[in-house]
Amino acid sequence: MKVVLHGVRGSTPAPGAAFVRTGGHTSCVSVTVRGEAAPRLVLDAGTGLTNLTTLLGGAPYRGDLVLSHLHWDHVQGLPFFRSGDVDGADVRLWLPAQSGAEPGVAGSAAALLRRAMSPPHFPIGPDGLAGRWRFDACDAGWFEAGGARIRLADLPHKGGRTFGIRVEADGASFAYLPDHAAGAGDGPAADLVRGVDLLLHDAQFSDAERYWAEAYGHSTVGDAVALAARARVGRLVLIHHAPARPDDDVDELAAKHAAAAPLPVAVGREGDVLEP
Numbered sequence: 663m664k665v666v667l668h669g670v671r672g673s674t675p676a677p678g679a680a681f682v683r684t685g686g687h688t689s690c691v692s693v694t695v696r697g698e699a700a701p702r703l704v705l706d707a708g709t710g711l712t713n714l715t716t717l718l719g720g721a722p723y724r725g726d727l728v729l730s731h732l733h734w735d736h737v738q739g740l741p742f743f744r745s746g747d748v749d750g751a752d753v754r755l756w757l758p759a760q761s762g763a764e765p766g767v768a769g770s771a772a773a774l775l776r777r778a779m780s781p782p783h784f785p786i787g788p789d790g791l792a793g794r795w796r797f798d799a800c801d802a803g804w805f806e807a808g809g810a811r812i813r814l815a816d817l818p819h820k821g822g823r824t825f826g827i828r829v830e831a832d833g834a835s836f837a838y839l840p841d842h843a844a845g846a847g848d849g850p851a852a853d854l855v856r857g858v859d860l861l862l863h864d865a866q867f868s869d870a871e872r873y874w875a876e877a878y879g880h881s882t883v884g885d886a887v888a889l890a891a892r893a894r895v896g897r898l899v900l901i902h903h904a905p906a907r908p909d910d911d912v913d914e915l916a917a918k919h920a921a922a923a924p925l926p927v928a929v930g931r932e933g934d935v936l937e938p
Contacts (some may be wrong), residue, residue, distance in 0.1 A: 663693060663694070663810070663829075663830040663831045663834050663836075663937065663938055664693070664694045664935060664936070664937055665691060665692070665693055665821040665836060665862075665935070665936040665937070665938065666692045666693075666701070666743070666933075666935050666936075667685075667691055667692065667710075667862075667901065667930050667931065667932060667933065667936070668687065668690040668692060668710035668711065668712070668713040668717075668932065668933075669685065669687035669688045669689050669690040669706075669709055669710015669711070669932060670684065670685050670687070670689070670710070670901045670902065670903055670930045670931060671684075671685065671686055671687060671688050671689075671708075671735075671741075671902070671903055671905050672688065672689070672735060672840070672841070672852070672864070672866045672880070672902035672903060672904060672905065673688070673735050673866070673875055673904070673905050674688070674735065674905045675687055675688055675709050675905070676903075676905040676906070677830070680909060680910075681908060681909060682909070683909040683931065684798070684903060684909045684929065684931050684932065685931055685932020685933065686709075686905075686932070687708060687709045687710035687712070687713065687845070688708030688709045688710060688735040688736070688739075688752075688784065688930055689706040689710060689730075689735060689736050689840050689902060690704065690705070690706050690707060690708045690709075690710030690711045690714065690739060690924050691704070691705040691706065691838060691862065692704050692705075692714055692717065693808060693810060693829060693831070694775070694810040695808070695832055695854050696831075696832045697809055698868065700717075700718055700721070700790070701714070701717070701718075701725060701758065701808070702724065702725030702809055702814075702875070703725055703728070703807055703808025703809065703810055703829070704723075704726070704727045704728070704849050705708040705727075705728050705829075705838050706712030706730055706735050706736045706737075706838075706840065707727060707729060707735070707738070707739045707740045707743065707755075708735050708736050708737070708738060709738055709739045709742070710739060711740065711743045711746075712742050712743060712744075712883060713740070713932070713933075714741055714745060714880065714893065715743065715744045718745045718889065718916065720744070720745065720754075721745060722745055722748050722751040722793060723743070723751055723752075723753060723769075724750075724752040724753070725744045725752075725753065725754075725807075725808050725922075726753075726754050726756065726805060726807035726808040726811065727746075727753055727756070728755075728756045728757075728814075728827060728839065729755065729756065729757045729758070729779070729827050730827060730838070730839075730840055731819065731822055731823060731825065731826060731841060732757060732758070732774070732775070732778065732822055733821060733822070733841070734778070734903050734910050736840070736841075737778065737779070740788075740791075741779060741784060741791070743791040746791065746793065746795075747791050747792045747793065748751060748792050748793055749792055749793060750793060751791075751792065751793025751794065751855055752793060752794045752883035752929070753794070753795050753796070753859045754795075754796045754798065755771070755775075755795065755796070755797050756798050756799075756800045756807065757771055757775065757798075757799060757800070758796070758799070758800065758813070758814075758822075758823040758824065758825050759799035759800060759823070760774070760822060760823040762774060763799035764799055764843075764892075765798070765800055765801055765882070765937075766814040769797075769798070770788075771797035771799040772788045772797040773790065775797060776788055776789075776810070776876040778890035784814055786844065787838070790841065793926045795868075796926050800814065802815050802816050802825070803905050809831060810829050810830060811826060811829070811830040811831065812828065812829055812830075813827070813828040813854065814826070814827060814828075814853070814854070815828075815850040815854040816849075816850060817839060817841070817842045817849070817851055818842070818843040818846045818849060818879065818881070819841045819843055819879040820843075820878065820879035821841060821879070824842075824848075825836070826839040826842060826854050827839075828855065828858065832861050833862075834860075834933060834937075834938040835857070835858040835859050835864065835938060836859060836860035836861065836864045836938040837854060837858045837860075837861050837863075837895075839851065839854075839855070839861070839862070839864055840862070840863075840902045841864055841870070841879070841902065842863065842864045842880070842881050843880060843881065844845070844863075844864070844881040844882075844886060844889050845872065845875060845876060845881065845882065845885050846876075848889065848892070851893075852889065852892055852893045855889070855890070855893045856893045856894065856895075856938070857893070857894055857895070858893075858895055858896065859873070859895075859896040859938035860895075860896060860897055860899065860936060860938040861889075861893075861895040861896075861897070861898050862887070862888050862897070862899050862901050863880065863886040863890065863898060863899075863900065863901065863902075863904060863916075864880055864881040864884045864886060864902045864912055865882075865900035865902060866878075866881065866899060866902050866903065866904045867881065867882045867904065868882060868883060869881055869882045869884040880902070883900060883915055883916065883919050885918060886898060886900060887923045887925075890927075891923070891924050891925060895926070896925070896926075896938075897925055897927070898923070898925060898926070898927045898928070898929075899928050899929070899934075899936065900916055900927065900928070901930040902925065903929075912929055913929060916928070916929045
């Protein structure tokens with residue numbers, strides 16, 4: 663299983679020379695399982711989704727797209743995803759059931775997504791994307807998508823239902839928790855990530871910024887390390903970096919915690935290719 667980080671910033675993209683090393687695009691991860699030439703599973707559709715078109719060499723995307731939640735930094739790449747907006751694309755998009763979007767109710771998931779993606783907010787709605795798109799709402803639990811087994815679990819995060827995602831394939835596992843108020847207590851998160859080979863976790867705030875972490879429903883880097891240690895994770899890769907935190911500060915913050923952590927801790931960077 664190969665995991666590629668296409669976007670690792672949170673809240674807004676971060677352009678400029680001070681952010682190039684870590685990357686400025688928002689949340690998106692692709693997964694390619696053994697035996698496949700290209701990814702058939704994508705997690706989140708932030709602006710980093712635009713990088714997937716390059717990885718695919720411009721070929722149409724055919725696979726699943728699972729959204730952790732519907733905040734702008736996790737969906738803004740959808741209408742700019744060229745490989746998903748061409749004839750020949752075949753995409754099944756999964757989003758958390760909420761606000762009238764119900765599993766098995768035709769059109770309800772697309773209707774919820776349309777509230778943010780339609781005129782006057784954007785020129786087209788979800789039904790304006792080329793190719794074949796299907797939209798489904800889902801609840802917490804296990805299902806299969808993109809050649810992998812996936813488990814969704816509800817996480818504390820402000821402003822709508824938010825999932826943490828566990829992916830298992832090829833005898834390996836990783837978990838993706840880009841938006842998680844870990845300081846509020848483990849809840850279902852520890853069980854979701856327990857024993858995974860790789861944890862990609864929210865690292866938007868420093869421990870000194872706990873007030874803001876709690877205000878926005880995010881984690882501190884210390885929270886992420888503590889959760890990974892309690893859940894006996896193989897290694898921790900920090901993602902969802904603050905958009906105003908330049909590369910040097912991201913590295914310094916991570917290094918401070920890695921030195922005392924009981925497991926390997928690294929900075930997730932745009933373009934990283936990871937094998938759990």
